Amino acid sequence: MNELVFFINNVVIAGSVTGSIYAIGAIGVTLIFSIMRFAHFAHADMMTFGAFMVLLLTTLFPAAGASIGVPTALIMLPLAMVLTAALAVGIDKAFYKPLRAHGVKPIVLVIGSLGVTLMLQGLIRLFSGTGGQSLYVDDRKEIFRLALPFEGVRAPIVITEPQLYLFVITLVAVVALHIFLNRSRLGKAMRAMSDNPELAQASGINTNTIVAVTWVIAGGLAAIAGTLLSLDVTFKPDLSFFLLLPIFAAAIVGGVGHPYGAIAGGFVVGFAETLAVFNWNVLLRPFRDSLPAWLELPSNLAFVGTEYKIVVPFFILVAILVWRPTGLFKGKVI
Amino acid sequence: MSLATSPTPLLEARDVHGGYGSMNILNGVNMTLNANQVGVIVGPNGAGKSTMLKAVFGLLHVNQGEILLNGQPIHNLPPNKLVERGMGFVPQEKNVFPSLTVKENLEMGAYLKPQNVKRMLEQVYAFFPPLVEKRHQPAGELSGGQRQMVAMGRALMAEPSLLLLDEPTAGLSPLYMNEIFDRVKQINAAGVGILMVEQNAKQALAIADKGFVLAAGQNRFTDTGAALLADPDVAKSFLGG
Ligand SMILES: Nc1ncnc2c1ncn2[C@@H]1O[C@H](COP(=O)(O)OP(=O)(O)OP(=O)(O)O)[C@@H](O)[C@H]1O
Numbered sequence: 001m002n003e004l005v006f007f008i009n010n011v012v013i014a015g016s017v018t019g020s021i022y023a024i025g026a027i028g029v030t031l032i033f034s035i036m037r038f039a040h041f042a043h044a045d046m047m048t049f050g051a052f053m054v055l056l057l058t059t060l061f062p063a064a065g066a067s068i069g070v071p072t073a074l075i076m077l078p079l080a081m082v083l084t085a086a087l088a089v090g091i092d093k094a095f096y097k098p099l100r101a102h103g104v105k106p107i108v109l110v111i112g113s114l115g116v117t118l119m120l121q122g123l124i125r126l127f128s129g130t131g132g133q134s135l136y137v138d139d140r141k142e143i144f145r146l147a148l149p150f151e152g153v154r155a156p157i158v159i160t161e162p163q164l165y166l167f168v169i170t171l172v173a174v175v176a177l178h179i180f181l182n183r184s185r186l187g188k189a190m191r192a193m194s195d196n197p198e199l200a201q202a203s204g205i206n207t208n209t210i211v212a213v214t215w216v217i218a219g220g221l222a223a224i225a226g227t228l229l230s231l232d233v234t235f236k237p238d239l240s241f242f243l244l245l246p247i248f249a250a251a252i253v254g255g256v257g258h259p260y261g262a263i264a265g266g267f268v269v270g271f272a273e274t275l276a277v278f279n280w281n282v283l284l285r286p287f288r289d290s291l292p293a294w295l296e297l298p299s300n301l302a303f304v305g306t307e308y309k310i311v312v313p314f315f316i317l318v319a320i321l322v323w324r325p326t327g328l329f330k331g332k333v334i
Numbered sequence: 335m336s337l338a339t340s341p342t343p344l345l346e347a348r349d350v351h352g353g354y355g356s357m358n359i360l361n362g363v364n365m366t367l368n369a370n371q372v373g374v375i376v377g378p379n380g381a382g383k384s385t386m387l388k389a390v391f392g393l394l395h396v397n398q399g400e401i402l403l404n405g406q407p408i409h410n411l412p413p414n415k416l417v418e419r420g421m422g423f424v425p426q427e428k429n430v431f432p433s434l435t436v437k438e439n440l441e442m443g444a445y446l447k448p449q450n451v452k453r454m455l456e457q458v459y460a461f462f463p464p465l466v467e468k469r470h471q472p473a474g475e476l477s478g479g480q481r482q483m484v485a486m487g488r489a490l491m492a493e494p495s496l497l498l499l500d501e502p503t504a505g506l507s508p509l510y511m512n513e514i515f516d517r518v519k520q521i522n523a524a525g526v527g528i529l530m531v532e533q534n535a536k537q538a539l540a541i542a543d544k545g546f547v548l549a550a551g552q553n554r555f556t557d558t559g560a561a562l563l564a565d566p567d568v569a570k571s572f573l574g575g
């Protein structure tokens with residue numbers, strides 16, 4: 001039973017945490033692709049920017065959350081979402097829109113977004129410094145330990161307060177997005193434009209509005225993902241370095257341009273990562289006596305070492321591009 | 335004829351030149367269509383028929399000449415502005431949103447008039463009954479004829495005064511073809527001007543008030559539909575004898 005608890009803590013919870021963050025990031029990437037048809041490489045830095053805005057606001061008003069018993073960082077999140085959405089719209093106006101107006105090929109926009117990524121990283125570093133910082137400035141990170149009511153179970157299931165918030169916020173974000181895309185006039189217009197931009201225009205849909213709405217949603221979601229990740233671990237100016245590959249892998253695994261695919265892809269990549277670094281030796285321990293004596297199990301039986309975690313999404317990406325280039329859901333072939 | 339009695343044409347194109355890049359595809363096209371009329375554009379492949387419809391609908395840069403809707407210049411206005419002014423367009427290809435349901439496709443047609451959606455949905459369903467039971471199905475899964483109904487229905491949702499149709503019967507079985515021609519006549523009878531490109535030239539000219547035979551981006555013949563059908567020169571070169 002202790003082994004099961006170990007598995008829940010290190011795979012089920014850890015995988016859901018990583019999966020949720022990748023999923024929210026990948027939704028943004030996929031929405032931008034489906035409306036503007038380019039891979040937005042600055043997306044992970046928009047996530048970092050969102051988290052940095054939360055850090056700034058939390059440092060300015062560290063006690064804001066105490067009165068209602070919520071981490072201050074979470075109270076600042078909506079404001080950070082607005083700021084990040086504004087940044088996204090501003091970046092589009094300043095850099096991508098002029099390129100689109102020239103009718104450039106998508107690859108030019110991709111390169112442009114690489115430039116934006118470098119610029120954002122520099123800017124964030126300039127103000128935040130290079131070290132890691134906790135988003136819990138004035139308050140304490142609660143840790144919940146749930147002891148299982150079974151005999152012989154010593155280890156509790158451990159879940160932290162930010163992880164619980166992460167699950168709730170992910171669920172709310174996904175449901176809200178679903179309702180927006182399928183029920184609202186603007187959301188349907190967004191899907192229409194993703195299907196056929198010329199016909200959308202011929203129906204009287206103002207495509208500039210849809211582009212702006214896309215940036216607002218992608219920016220807001222990026223702020224959520226960046227903040228929740230920074231709450232779970234710490235804020236670092238180079239967060240995007242660890243995020244970019246997995247969220248693109250997630251978007252492609254799910255089928256580019258497919259929001260539900262991005263969610264599925266996020267969890268596939270998140271769980272693949274945690275399973276790859278999980279030490280399987282622990283699960284085999286109860287059966288040690290029944291194993292043949294000559295079989296000496298190494299104490300660490302993980303597929304890859306934690307320091308090589310980043311290769312997992314890369315491997316998944318290559319595999320999916322080779323075997324199923326349109327992704328799990330049918331996405332646009334790129 | 336005095337000015338007072340001459341009505342402003344619904345659509346007037348004067349000496350229109352335009353194309354996709356630097357090269358012109360249209361080399362001086364002229365068209366006049368009055369309110370409530372059916373205009374039909376015929377001509378060989380690559381003549382510039384679709385290009386002319388795109389020019390009217392603001393999807394093509396007009397380099398020279400002018401296009402007037404109810405007397406107002408409209409060339410080089412963006413399509414969404416033209417929808418506001420009462421124009422509807424059904425392209426030759428890719429004329430539905432494949433992943434949207436039939437109902438959502440139709441709703442997009444009334445995007446600028448959301449308050450009319452309910453009333454217009456009822457009208458379009460009554461007009462194209464086969465769409466009713468398909469309304470929750472993605473348009474990409476429909477047959478060619480039903481897809482054409484969705485495409486026309488989407489354009490009708492905005493209650494246009496001028497409807498542009500690019501080869502609405504292309505690739506359809508004769509049964510659906512007649513159905514679509516009947517619908518076009520009905521739409522016109524309800525007071526909507528129609529400008530339509532057609533490969534089935536004889537059948538289309540038979541319902542046309544005005545016919546325009548285009549070749550190499552210019553008017554070759556322009557007359558009433560009946561007169562063009564009766565003209566032996568037109569018949570010999572463009573109607574297959
Ligand atoms: N998007 C485009 N970009 C560049 N050239 C184009 C484009 N669309 C059409 N053309 C060219 O413009 C010319 C006229 O094409 P258009 O589609 O108007 O012909 P059409 O009369 O509609 O023919 P069809 O009967 O085959 O539909 C053709 O030479 C075609 O190759």
Ligand SMILES: [Mg+2]
Nearest residue numbers: 383384385426
């Ligand atoms: Mg054509």
